[in-house]
Amino acid sequence: MHVRLLRVSVLVPLLLGVFFALLVSTSGGAQASPAGTSVAPAAVEEPECVKPKERDDDTIHVQGCLRDKRGGGDKPVPGVTITVEDDQGKVVGTGETDETGLFDIPLPGSTIDVLGKTFTIKIDTKTLPEGTALQDPKQVSLKQKINLETDVFVTFPIDDKPEVESDLERALDLAVGGIVFSLCLAMAALGLSMIFGTTGLTNFAHGELITFGAIVAFWVDQWPGDITIGGLNITFVVAMVIGFVASGAFGWLNDKALWAPLRRRGTGLIAMMIVSIGLSIFLRNVYQYAAGANNRNYSQYGNAAPINWGWFTFTSRDVFVVVISVAVLGATVLALSRTRMGKATRAVADNPALSASSGIDVERVINVVWIGGAALAGLSGILLGLTQGFNYQLGFKVLLLVFAAVTLGGLGTIWGSIIGAFVIGIFIEVSTLFIPAELKYVGALVILILVLLVRPQGILGRRERIG
Amino acid sequence: MDFVSLFGDSIQQAIGPTAIVYALAAIGLNIQFGYTGLLNFGQAAFMAVGGYTMAAFVSTWGLSFWLGIVAGLGLTAVLALLLGIPTLRLRADYLAIVTIAAAEIVRQVVGSVSLKDWFGGQDGLQEFSDTFRSYNPFSDRIEVGTLVAWSANDAWVMLVGWTLVLLCCLMTWLLVRSPWGRVLKSIREDEDAVRSLGKNVYSYKMQSLMLGGMFGALAGFCVALRSAAINPSMFATDVTFFAYTVLLIGGAARVLGPVVGSIIFWFLITFLDLFFSQATNPSSGPLIPPSIMTETQASLMRFIFLGLALMLLMIFRPQGIFGDRKELAIDAR
Numbered sequence: 001m002h003v004r005l006l007r008v009s010v011l012v013p014l015l016l017g018v019f020f021a022l023l024v025s026t027s028g029g030a031q032a033s034p035a036g037t038s039v040a041p042a043a044v045e046e047p048e049c050v051k052p053k054e055r056d057d058d059t060i061h062v063q064g065c066l067r068d069k070r071g072g073g074d075k076p077v078p079g080v081t082i083t084v085e086d087d088q089g090k091v092v093g094t095g096e097t098d099e100t101g102l103f104d105i106p107l108p109g110s111t112i113d114v115l116g117k118t119f120t121i122k123i124d125t126k127t128l129p130e131g132t133a134l135q136d137p138k139q140v141s142l143k144q145k146i147n148l149e150t151d152v153f154v155t156f157p158i159d160d161k162p163e164v165e166s167d168l169e170r171a172l173d174l175a176v177g178g179i180v181f182s183l184c185l186a187m188a189a190l191g192l193s194m195i196f197g198t199t200g201l202t203n204f205a206h207g208e209l210i211t212f213g214a215i216v217a218f219w220v221d222q223w224p225g226d227i228t229i230g231g232l233n234i235t236f237v238v239a240m241v242i243g244f245v246a247s248g249a250f251g252w253l254n255d256k257a258l259w260a261p262l263r264r265r266g267t268g269l270i271a272m273m274i275v276s277i278g279l280s281i282f283l284r285n286v287y288q289y290a291a292g293a294n295n296r297n298y299s300q301y302g303n304a305a306p307i308n309w310g311w312f313t314f315t316s317r318d319v320f321v322v323v324i325s326v327a328v329l330g331a332t333v334l335a336l337s338r339t340r341m342g343k344a345t346r347a348v349a350d351n352p353a354l355s356a357s358s359g360i361d362v363e364r365v366i367n368v369v370w371i372g373g374a375a376l377a378g379l380s381g382i383l384l385g386l387t388q389g390f391n392y393q394l395g396f397k398v399l400l401l402v403f404a405a406v407t408l409g410g411l412g413t414i415w416g417s418i419i420g421a422f423v424i425g426i427f428i429e430v431s432t433l434f435i436p437a438e439l440k441y442v443g444a445l446v447i448l449i450l451v452l453l454v455r456p457q458g459i460l461g462r463r464e465r466i467g
Numbered sequence: 468m469d470f471v472s473l474f475g476d477s478i479q480q481a482i483g484p485t486a487i488v489y490a491l492a493a494i495g496l497n498i499q500f501g502y503t504g505l506l507n508f509g510q511a512a513f514m515a516v517g518g519y520t521m522a523a524f525v526s527t528w529g530l531s532f533w534l535g536i537v538a539g540l541g542l543t544a545v546l547a548l549l550l551g552i553p554t555l556r557l558r559a560d561y562l563a564i565v566t567i568a569a570a571e572i573v574r575q576v577v578g579s580v581s582l583k584d585w586f587g588g589q590d591g592l593q594e595f596s597d598t599f600r601s602y603n604p605f606s607d608r609i610e611v612g613t614l615v616a617w618s619a620n621d622a623w624v625m626l627v628g629w630t631l632v633l634l635c636c637l638m639t640w641l642l643v644r645s646p647w648g649r650v651l652k653s654i655r656e657d658e659d660a661v662r663s664l665g666k667n668v669y670s671y672k673m674q675s676l677m678l679g680g681m682f683g684a685l686a687g688f689c690v691a692l693r694s695a696a697i698n699p700s701m702f703a704t705d706v707t708f709f710a711y712t713v714l715l716i717g718g719a720a721r722v723l724g725p726v727v728g729s730i731i732f733w734f735l736i737t738f739l740d741l742f743f744s745q746a747t748n749p750s751s752g753p754l755i756p757p758s759i760m761t762e763t764q765a766s767l768m769r770f771i772f773l774g775l776a777l778m779l780l781m782i783f784r785p786q787g788i789f790g791d792r793k794e795l796a797i798d799a800r
Contacts, residue, residue, distance in 0.1 A: 279778055400567065
């Protein structure tokens, strides 16, 4: 049970992108918002819905309250027709909600007759007041098995009539969330791809580099007092910069302490891959040891208000994430294509032996790549943590998506990993138009397998020796 | 520190049902990774498909238990086919990424609300082990001395499980001595050389992947039957990684490697767990003060050691305890 709760509490913040969270709240589904949402006190002047007292007679009633709790209020919804059908679809009882929103429909026959049978309770949506609808439009009927000798109490959550949002508008909203997620993914994928390109290592501990950034930034964020410049609170920005630098240092340490000695020993790539699995398990549990298993949120940008801009809706937090990640990604790509170090990096990725013989210090290049790759991964973790909250499993949970992005784009290519991240990130969000939200990761992974089937080298990979 | 219970419980785990599950899973990995050099990082998917097929056949669709077993084995073979087709022609790391992705796909699909009617969502399925338990010859607890004891159900799972493990080992032994097994080993050593001798490497790899996956399905049956329940958390990604650790401790490409590995692995894991939980137990005057390690943190120590052990093992003794270094040319091209 504990494990399951943990998993749910980890998955949910990951699953809910910012925009997605907004959408879900209008469309129902399995929602468990990680952030404690404050509930406004109920309006007192409305008549309360009182659950009727137990009766002595030998019948079972289906009862329920139809209350409109939008905006923190609690208003009754009267005059709505409810019908109860038995398992053959025959109507066995109807009722209407009274002024307190209560309905009370007796089932025919005595307790013994109905025990163990399944009834369907239907709500007639045409009788709902103007402007209201069920929170989950598909939930017009509830199946209820009578298991106990007590009355059955059911609820139908009421919500705003969903604005008739065209598929295009919904897709656009989802795409915004997808782009924010893609940019975070792209930084992690670029880091992984750079390390893979120069060393050939498929690093399963890359997820822990992502988590490292988020944890360090959180630790700085928790220092007492705010850091301000001219009245502007920049605590999080400082935390982010420190997390970014610390991640780079951690990457340097990773390479110097573990991977460089292994390369010198001539350890095989598959052996190194398994070492990285060990490192991943080790680090993940050390993180939990040090930082606990709780979900964390940064002190700033917690409840950013949505901004409407033409067809798009986004928050200041989204703008922040997009600006930072586009700047960092752009700088990295420029550095890789223009600077001497960048050129040396691409040369090493292409052919280490040839670059060594033409005077490039391969070990130094690899070390710099580790610093850069880990710093990118750490920043990605910080921004993911900012948008969704995080815990010690953050990186482990997105690692597969990062792998998918890199493989999809073409293992070891620079632009490929960024494009792959966009395909995966946007697909994950937009696919919820067609498939249940809980299966959106599955969709992305299926796409990965299908693309490998038709284009094994990935989108931008060159068609050389991949077999 | 209660050393009698410390050793007793560790031994109980080391030869108990959990060790059997991981031994079977690792025997499958041994065929794939140890003998053929295929990096299957999705053994949990094969276990889940096997276990869930059996459970859903009985508890969801009310069909026969034996039919469920056969279908479970069949479907894991189909899964291997599906995963193998796109990846077995590619470099080793592609198979690794696709199989680990498949494991996540299977776990999320069986745990999804959309398919709750079939697979029970996160709660999983129960009430499928009656047929299995009806054959149980044991009616009482089995006690060996005062040190270890098993319930009648565990004893029955162990009797069937260890028999299965021995049969699988025998099968592996016969297979790797056969010409078929020699082709597998040569694929591991040099794929191109095998191809130039006119062997269909793709087809041999596929057979190896399917066979190993079916051993994984047996592990899936065991994991479901020993607790008479099945749910998605039993098939997390870490399960596969633990099975690899089991295989590497005992020694890959050795018939009995997975069995010895599993016994040692579960002895050490349980020992570490109990040791640290006793050392931090507040009621008995903790050895380690809570400021350094709380009880929650103590439960993580075994995984921290496990991660370290896997790294050190792979760096300093990749052949494991019994392996032969020459047998194990694990290297990507």
